[in-house]
Amino acid sequence: MEIKNIPEEIIKAVTEHINVSNSKNYSIPIKGHSNNIETPQIFEIIPFNEIDNSEHKFFAIDGSYNLAQFYNGLAIGLYTAGYICYHKGKQIRMNNSDDPIILGKAYFPQKILVTNEEDLSNIYDELVSLEPVKNLISFFETTPDKVFAYSKESICVNFSTLLSFCQEVLEIALILEVANRKEAKEGDFILKDGTLRSLQIKQEYLIKLGKHLNEKEIRIIAITKQSPIKMELSYTFKQIDNYLQDELKSTFDFKETDPKRKKLCCWLEVPESVLRASYKGDMYAKKSITGGRGFGLFFAARLDYVEKLQNYDWVIADINIFDAIPNIEKNDMTRDKNTLDNIFKELTRLTQEHYILGYPYPLVEVHNFVTLKKNFKEEIVNRVKFSLYKDQRMDNVDIENLFLDFHERF
Secondary structure (H helix, E strand, O other), X not given: OOHHHOOHHHHHHHHHHHHHHHOOOOOOOOOOEOOEOOOXXXXXXXXXXXXXXXXOEEEEEEEEEEEEEOOOOOEEEEEEEEEEEEEOOEEOOOOOOOOOOOOOEEEOOOOOEEOOHHHHHHHHHXXXXXXXXXXXXXXXXXXXXXXXXXXXXXXXXXXXXXXHHHHHHHHHHHHHHHHOOOOOOOOOEEEEEOOOEOOOEOHHHHHHHHHHHHHOOOEEEEEEOOOHHHHHOXXXXXXXXXXXXXXXXXXXXXXXXXXXXXXXXXXXXXXXXXXXXXXXXXXXXOOOOOOOOEOEEEEEEEOOOOOXXXXXXXXXXXXXXXXXXXXXXXXXXXXXXXXXXXXXXXHOOOOOOHHHOOOOHHHHHHHHHHOOOOOHHHHHHHHHHHHHHHOOOXXXXXXHHHOOOHHHHO
16 A cells, blocks of 8 residues: 555644644743752753763663564574673773673573463563573562463563563563673662563563662662653653753853853752653552552653754653652652763763764663564575574475565565
8 A cells, every 4th residue: 555545634634643742832831940850950961071970880771683584484583682891981891702702792592483372471471491491480479470470371472572571571581681790889770771661561560670779779670761751751852952051151150161161051850740641640640669661750851952952962861769758668759860970970970982872882882783674584584594594404395495485476
């Protein structure tokens, strides 16, 4: 079906929705107040020549999955997750290899072939037996069926759903693995793409993980540039950006003397009204350790400035709720502003790289490390074909027939 056949009313409905969301005014003041962190908390970026001076390590975690399906019922799929670490601006080794290039650590399954439902079940079982996931379940002191939000049968309903589940669970398991490594010390940071919320693991267990990191004083922050929160706050971001650049910058008492490096950053806690509009009643929106999805508290932050690309500057940060609200278990909802100030200032050490201004570069690097690229299908099929010919001595014609893709032929 050609795109031009889509009715014009559908396109108009989409543009109307975008325009309405893009223009919402939540009456968030552009001038922040220190006693109200739902208003902009403004600070000067860490000077560029000092960004590598921190003693803290910055770990970054990400994952990926991809699959290829063929006309004869054969499917090949793979999930992975891994992490890297930077200290004083240099990547340090996380694996036991002597490879001079690959310094991060990643996990891959052995089972990647699916021809029937039993294969899906075997992939699920293998995930649970992977060392990081096995350690995570042990940490929770229970069994997988208690930890996961859905039954094994529901997760194995199709290959794509299963691979997505495996990736997410493995990523969360790696949070625990990184936090328990001997290299991880008090004050270090773990960065994760996305949020600290999960559809796959029940909140009560994620809360236990969040408390563990808080007790070790290791800061976990999930960061994304893609969030419905950004659409809801688009108008607010524009107003704050204009104020910072057009008014405050000329009067702010900068420590930096180079005009080109005088940059103002800011952060604010996302108000509940914005969360409700962004997630339409979904449990993602809860600022609570019960009845929600995970152990995070949402913040919006501008950690650098990209000229003429205002909304691009902003990221959504999901911060460990036990770091942000230390006494939440005692129903004391007082925010720890000093800790939050320190977290966001430290993050500016990572956001001044020219190729991805405003976004922590370790997350870019770990994404490149683990992502199964678009050419996954071609690469994995070619390797399987070669092995079938070399190791299994199969006939070339039989091999090619296995991997026919009718959608590409017709």
